[in-house]
Amino acid sequence: MISTRRFISYSAVMALAVAVLLGGGVGWAAGRDKDLYLSAKKEYDSLKKANITAANSRRWETLAGRFQKIPQEFSRSPYADDALFYAGRSYQELYGFNQKERTLDLAIKNWRALTSRYPSSPLLQETQYSLGLSLEEGKNDAAEARKQYQALIEKYPRGEWAAKARKKLEAMKRVEEEKKEPPRVSTAPAGKALLTQIRYTSSQSYTRITMDLSSEIRFETHILKEETSKGLPPRIYVDLLGTRLGMDGSQPIVVKDRLLRQVRVGRFGSDVVRVVLDMSSLTGHKAFLLPDPYRLVIDIQGQNDREKNREEVAALEKKKELPGSQKSPKPPAPALRKIVLDPGHGGKDPGALGMNHAAEKDIVLAIARKLAKRLKAELGIDVVLTRQDDTFIRLEDRTAVANAEDADLFISLHVNASPNGNAKGIETYYLDNTTDEASIRLAARENATSRKSISDLQFILSDLTQNSKLEDSITLGHRLHSSVVSLMGQRYGEVKDLGVKKALFYVLVGARMPSVLVELFFITNKTEGRALTRQAYQDALVEALLEGIKKYQESAQVVKNL
Numbered sequence: 001m002i003s004t005r006r007f008i009s010y011s012a013v014m015a016l017a018v019a020v021l022l023g024g025g026v027g028w029a030a031g032r033d034k035d036l037y038l039s040a041k042k043e044y045d046s047l048k049k050a051n052i053t054a055a056n057s058r059r060w061e062t063l064a065g066r067f068q069k070i071p072q073e074f075s076r077s078p079y080a081d082d083a084l085f086y087a088g089r090s091y092q093e094l095y096g097f098n099q100k101e102r103t104l105d106l107a108i109k110n111w112r113a114l115t116s117r118y119p120s121s122p123l124l125q126e127t128q129y130s131l132g133l134s135l136e137e138g139k140n141d142a143a144e145a146r147k148q149y150q151a152l153i154e155k156y157p158r159g160e161w162a163a164k165a166r167k168k169l170e171a172m173k174r175v176e177e178e179k180k181e182p183p184r185v186s187t188a189p190a191g192k193a194l195l196t197q198i199r200y201t202s203s204q205s206y207t208r209i210t211m212d213l214s215s216e217i218r219f220e221t222h223i224l225k226e227e228t229s230k231g232l233p234p235r236i237y238v239d240l241l242g243t244r245l246g247m248d249g250s251q252p253i254v255v256k257d258r259l260l261r262q263v264r265v266g267r268f269g270s271d272v273v274r275v276v277l278d279m280s281s282l283t284g285h286k287a288f289l290l291p292d293p294y295r296l297v298i299d300i301q302g303q304n305d306r307e308k309n310r311e312e313v314a315a316l317e318k319k320k321e322l323p324g325s326q327k328s329p330k331p332p333a334p335a336l337r338k339i340v341l342d343p344g345h346g347g348k349d350p351g352a353l354g355m356n357h358a359a360e361k362d363i364v365l366a367i368a369r370k371l372a373k374r375l376k377a378e379l380g381i382d383v384v385l386t387r388q389d390d391t392f393i394r395l396e397d398r399t400a401v402a403n404a405e406d407a408d409l410f411i412s413l414h415v416n417a418s419p420n421g422n423a424k425g426i427e428t429y430y431l432d433n434t435t436d437e438a439s440i441r442l443a444a445r446e447n448a449t450s451r452k453s454i455s456d457l458q459f460i461l462s463d464l465t466q467n468s469k470l471e472d473s474i475t476l477g478h479r480l481h482s483s484v485v486s487l488m489g490q491r492y493g494e495v496k497d498l499g500v501k502k503a504l505f506y507v508l509v510g511a512r513m514p515s516v517l518v519e520l521f522f523i524t525n526k527t528e529g530r531a532l533t534r535q536a537y538q539d540a541l542v543e544a545l546l547e548g549i550k551k552y553q554e555s556a557q558v559v560k561n562l
């Protein structure tokens with residue numbers, strides 16, 4: 001928009017200058033040009049005060065004609081350029097009302113006349129910019145508009161109108177570039193989910209495929225046997241129902257580990273995406289959906305060498321048994337070889353917050369590091385941390401680490417929080433379906449999800465909770481829990497025992513080894529929160545956890561020696 005006020009002051013100055021110049025009586029038809037211009041300008045100012053309507057649109061039209069006539073009659077008048085400028089403006093106003101192409105053309109015609117006939121007019125810059133705008137937005141003529149903007153920039157590079165013209169050119173360039181870009185993947189219509197990404201974690205005996213989805217879906221998994229005649233490997237394929245492809249599916253995702261060769265993805269019908277896993281050999285798999293955000297996880301489980309050995313031993317022992325003898329004991333649990341410690345949260349997710357900026361993520365990382373050191377040094381156990389530092393790791397990637405590492409135990413470390421500042425103590429969880437309201441609330445917090453998602457998950461997980469490691473998980477939970485309660489109690493006074501419970505923590509879903517989640521005291525409790533940040537207290541906690549793991553290992557040995 002142009003500034004009318006700027007122009008008024010300009011014309012006042014001009015009028016004064018002309019009056020002085022004309023003082024000598026050298027004639028412009030006795031100042032008739034000035035009279036005509038000033039009376040038209042007065043009409044313009046008065047019309048401008050109200051909106052243009054059907055009632056006054058005729059007056060605008062007449063006014064434009066009056067301005068237009070001045071330079072025709074008085075081409076050398078010092079008001080000629082002003083008159084052309086306002087003729088254009090008046091037509092522009094009218095065009096805003098009637099939207100007639102002809103009206104806009106008249107505005108452009110008057111402005112073009114100004115720029116060609118009065119190139120040194122003080123109104124030239126503003127006129128050229130207005131021309132550019134009308135050509136760009138009114139006439140949709142980008143090429144002509146660009147010419148006007150460029151001419152303006154060349155002639156008055158430092159002027160304020162040149163600056164505006166530059167911005168216009170940049171915006172036009174952006175629009176052009178956007179047009180060149182390939183069309184984006186369409187967003188799913190209502191009710192359709194999008195498959196946006198496929199990720200994988202892979203190791204010798206375990207592969208996890210994660211498919212990121214924009215919303216909840218239904219899915220079906222199928223197994224196809226190897227077809228040597230057709231050169232097809234064994235396959236597992238998953239149909240994502242009501243789903244569209246929101247990622248590039250043109251190239252297979254090559255995995256090439258012991259279990260999985262590659263993943264192919266493609267459309268199957270109008271609203272089914274089919275994900276095909278080309279396997280190296282057919283092994284067991286599990287598929288489950290996690291919400292917030294939705295992702296479909298497929299765990300492919302090979303048999304690792306240790307498991308094979310164990311089963312062979314069990315088979316041998318079975319053979320030795322006489323018919324009618326007692327039921328064979330289950331294969332003994334071996335000594336602990338490797339443990340994955342999972343310090344909860346991290347990075348953008350601080351976990352629970354306490355006083356003096358204490359964050360759960362920092363406390364549990366410190367504890368995990370100390371515990372790792374002692375497990376290695378004193379028990380000779382290999383320890384892998386799901387995170388070494390303050391980074392964000394997705395929940396499903398944490399168990400994936402444990403599975404890929406083929407760990408013997410998975411221990412997720414957390415500290416608790418409550419709106420009730422008096423809440424205190426320790427509670428330990430293993431993965432299971434739960435209907436306990438408080439456990440659901442806690443799981444919702446640790447999963448960073450809503451209560452509703454938990455109930456969805458309950459349904460989804462109903463078959464996964466028939467976990468073969470459930471018994472061992474419960475034992476591990478009890479060993480760790482009672483060790484912390486008794487040792488910390490001896491040193492710091494009675495520890496509130498909140499029990500060993502079951503809950504639906506995503507982080508434990510799909511873990512192939514005994515796995516627990518420990519909530520070590522309340523960061524929101526004044527005493528416990530302060531203590532948790534102290535080295536000595538953390539060391540004592542580490543000592544207690546180490547004792548708990550030792551006890552678990554001993555009980556495993558006892559089973560072995562039975």
Ligand SMILES: [Zn+2]
Nearest residue numbers: 344351414415
């Ligand atoms: Zn936590």
